[in-house]
Amino acid sequence: MRIRTGAASAALAGLLAVAATAPAQADDREPxxxxxxxxxxxxxxxxxxxxxVGAFVTxxxxxxxxxxxxxxxxxxxxxxxxxxxxxxxxxxVWLQVKNNGHWYTLNKGVKTVYSGGGSGKRAxxxxxxxxxxxxxxxxxxIDVDIVGYPDDAHKKITDTQTLFCGT
Amino acid sequence: xxPPTVIIGLHGILRRAPWYERVVEQYRGEPDEDxxxxxxxxxxxxxxxxxxxxxxxxxxxxxxxxxxxxxxxxGAYGWQTVTSWxxxxxxxxxxxxxTVWAHEEVGGDWTPDGRVHQLAWLQAGVRTDPxxxxxxxxxxxxxxxxxxxRMGTVTFTGLxxxxxxxxxxxxxxxxxxxxxxxxxxxxxxxxxxVVVTVSCHxxxxxxxxxxxxxxxxxxxxxxxxxxEVTLAxxxxxxxxxxxxxxxxxxxxxxxxxxxTEGMREAFRFGCTTREWSPDLAVWLVELAADAxxxxxxxxxxxxxxxxxxxxx
Numbered sequence: 001m002r003i004r005t006g007a008a009s010a011a012l013a014g015l016l017a018v019a020a021t022a023p024a025q026a027d028d029r030e031p032x033x034x035x036x037x038x039x040x041x042x043x044x045x046x047x048x049x050x051x052x053v054g055a056f057v058t059x060x061x062x063x064x065x066x067x068x069x070x071x072x073x074x075x076x077x078x079x080x081x082x083x084x085x086x087x088x089x090x091x092x093v094w095l096q097v098k099n100n101g102h103w104y105t106l107n108k109g110v111k112t113v114y115s116g117g118g119s120g121k122r123a124x125x126x127x128x129x130x131x132x133x134x135x136x137x138x139x140x141x142i143d144v145d146i147v148g149y150p151d152d153a154h155k156k157i158t159d160t161q162t163l164f165c166g167t
Numbered sequence: 168x169x170p171p172t173v174i175i176g177l178h179g180i181l182r183r184a185p186w187y188e189r190v191v192e193q194y195r196g197e198p199d200e201d202x203x204x205x206x207x208x209x210x211x212x213x214x215x216x217x218x219x220x221x222x223x224x225x226x227x228x229x230x231x232x233x234x235x236x237x238x239x240x241x242g243a244y245g246w247q248t249v250t251s252w253x254x255x256x257x258x259x260x261x262x263x264x265x266t267v268w269a270h271e272e273v274g275g276d277w278t279p280d281g282r283v284h285q286l287a288w289l290q291a292g293v294r295t296d297p298x299x300x301x302x303x304x305x306x307x308x309x310x311x312x313x314x315x316x317r318m319g320t321v322t323f324t325g326l327x328x329x330x331x332x333x334x335x336x337x338x339x340x341x342x343x344x345x346x347x348x349x350x351x352x353x354x355x356x357x358x359x360x361v362v363v364t365v366s367c368h369x370x371x372x373x374x375x376x377x378x379x380x381x382x383x384x385x386x387x388x389x390x391x392x393x394x395e396v397t398l399a400x401x402x403x404x405x406x407x408x409x410x411x412x413x414x415x416x417x418x419x420x421x422x423x424x425x426x427t428e429g430m431r432e433a434f435r436f437g438c439t440t441r442e443w444s445p446d447l448a449v450w451l452v453e454l455a456a457d458a459x460x461x462x463x464x465x466x467x468x469x470x471x472x473x474x475x476x477x478x479x
Contacts, residue, residue, distance in 0.1 A: 058252045059238075064271040065172070067290045070425050074272070082253075118235035119226035120195055144254075154259040158250045161292075163170060 053149040054084015059117060063095060063138040063161045071129045073165050075140035075158070078122035081115035088114055090145040095125035097167045098137040098160070106167060112147065131166035138163055171295060171334030172426055173268065175307045176288035177445060178325040178417045178473065181277050183318060191318075195231055229275035233287055233314055238270055240310040246303075248291070268293065268303045275315075276418070283324050283477055285418045287311040290426075293334045301338035302456075304328050305449045312445045324416035325473025326448040329426055330456050332465045343453050347391035350450060353441035360397075360475040361443070362414045363451050364435040365459065366421060367468045374464045379434035385458035386436075386451070394451065397437040411435070416473030427469055437475070448472040 060077040077093035090112045096103045109125040125140065142156040184190075241248045248270040253261040269292035276284040289307050293299060308326065315321045365382065367374045387396040411432045413419055421427040440447055451472040459468060 053254075053257065055253070055255045058254065059249045060251075061249055061270055062265075062292060064269075064290075064292060065170075065425060067174070067272045067274070067288075067425060068423075070428075116235060117238065118195070118232065119230045121235075150257060152254045152257050152259055154252065154254070156250075156252050156259075159264065161170065 052084070053086050053146050053151055055082040056080060056084070056086060056089075056115070056144070056146070056151070057082060058142055058144045058156050060093065060140055060142045060156070060158050062158045063140055063163065065163065065165075066126070069126075069128075071132055071165070072126055073129060073138065073163060074124060074126045075109075075138075076122045076124050077109075077140065077142035077144070077156075078113065078117045079115055079144040079146075080117060084149075086115070086146045086149055088112055088147040089151075090147065091123040092143045092145070093123045093125045094141040095127055096139050096141060097127075098139075099167070103139070127165070127167070129165035129167070132164050134166040135162060135164050136167060137161070138165070171293040171331040172271070172290060172329065173293055173302050173304070173307070173331060174288060174290045174327075174329035174424070174426060175304060175311065176285050176327045176419065177308065177311050177315065177321075177323065178283055178285050178327070178419065180281060180283055180322040180324070180477075181279070181286050181315060181318060182320045182322075183277065183279055184320075187319060191228060191232060195228065227274070229277050229287070230273060232318070233273045233275055233289075233311075236314045236317065237273055237287075237289060237310045240313055241267075241270075241306070244306070244310070246306055246310075265292075265294070267299075267306055277318065283416060283418050286321065287315050293331055295334060298334055298336045300336055300340050301453075302330055302335050304330070304453060304456075305446075308445050308449050322478055323443070323445055323448075324477040325414065325419075325471060326445060326452060327417060327419050327469055327471040328452045328456075329424075329467065329469050330452075331467050332456060332460060333467070337457075337460060343450065343457050344389045344391060346450055347389070347393045350393040350440075350442065350447060351391070353393075355441065357441045359440045359443040361438045361440055361448075361451065361472055362416075362435055362475050363438060363455055364411075364414065364432050364471045365455060365468055366427075366430045366432045366470075367464075367466055368429050369431060372464070372466050374433040374459060374466065374468060376434045378459070378462055378464055379436060381462050382434070382455060382458040383436040385461055386438075386454045389454050389457065393441070394454075395439040397439055414471065414473045414475070416475075416477045417471055419471065421469060426467075430469055438472075443474060 057080045063075045066072040075095045092110045094105045095107045106127045107125045109123040111123040113121040137160045139160045140158045246267045247263050251263050272290040275287040383396045421430045452470045455470045
């Protein structure tokens with residue numbers, strides 16, 4: 001959503017600097033606003049948002065119980081470059097719970113990674129359940145922020161999972 | 168309480184390819200930046216609730232390599248296993264959801280000591296609406312086996328499967344007995360001694376040693392001679408008794424898995440087969456699962472199939 005300013009893209013970053021500072025997500029326990037694109041409000045005429053970055057895929061797993069950590073739930077997000085100049089991206093994953101009709105962020109993971117996936121190239125967010133009796137709805141929100149290039153303005157939300165995990 | 172989860176694990180000995188160290192390190196790539204830049208003055212990340220940081224991920228080379236390759240390999244077969252969004256020219260042009268299974272976690276142990284290890288395992292969510300016909304044991308095993316084969320030479324010794332039987336419908340479209348001619352096409356003089364075990368949580372509706380005869384007999388009949396069922400017997404069914412020893416072809420401790428903690432072996436039976444492969448092991452697991460369902464034991468179970476005497 002946001003534009004990451006890398007050394008290789010100083011000129012473009014300058015052009016878009018005004019748009020590069022907006023927060024992507026509400027903080028802890030606050031009703032969550034979706035990540036928003038800063039570029040969509042900041043680009044000049046004739047420059048399509050994300051047009052220069054080429055093609056990439058954002059991927060994520062649904063919120064799920066950990067295999068090894070008892071009573072913990074996880075969510076992961078990563079990206080894969082298909083073509084174009086992008087090399088790295090800041091990937092953010094928010095793990096959210098629904099309460100009183102609103103989505104709240106329980107935890108957030110951020111990692112700046114090369115393309116590819118794998119456990120070393122992904123952002124992770126985890127939550128240690130306070131109990132395994134209460135049933136809640138969970139989801140993750142993923143933002144891939146390509147370093148040095150505008151990407152897209154799409155809110156990427158995984159399907160809601162109903163889990164017995166207290167918050 | 169867990170949602171329907173399937174876990175498949177392949178056990179054996181991996182002799183890493185001579186190029187393993189060079190190529191795998193290259194594959195993993197340069198170290199990535201961590202979350203340093205997103206920490207505030209207190210060292211916490213934005214949106215982080217004090218006192219609950221969940222699990223801290225320490226990634227191994229096995230998890231790193233497997234978690235990427237199994238997803239891509241499954242995708243190459245047309246099995247979408249994660250949620251994905253395709254971005255082209257600044258626009259999201261496609262979104263895809265998991266189809267056959269929903270990838271959750273993966274791992275393995277490639278310690279090069281010549282001993283049997285759980286080389287690769289995969290945990291996945293099962294579709295619930297509508298419930299699937301059967302469970303994706305064979306496709307998951309296939310991508311795990313193929314991924315391991317990229318790393319070196321695998322001596323396969325056993326397979327284990329956590330099967331959420333209540334989450335799946337009886338497969339009325341394909342019947343395991345239809346694979347009997349497939350596995351009958353093998354050297355009739357070959358003999359492999361295999362042990363099949365069934366474990367579950369104790370309690371109402373649990374599988375017990377009393378189910379051993381019915382299940383092994385159903386496996387014998389369904390296999391149509393492609394597998395000889397040699398013996399059946401209860402194990403560790405009585406509370407307080409020490410657990411039955413884990414078959415030597417497995418590196419499996421049910422007490423360590425979050426989903427299998429508390430499970431106990433109900434019974435095991437022996438088989439003689441004409442071939443030994445992950446493919447054959449899946450068939451034995453699926454035969455046992457179908458037999459359990461037919462016996463009315465529709466509960467989460469762990470079924471294993473492994474060599475009685477792993478290769479020296």
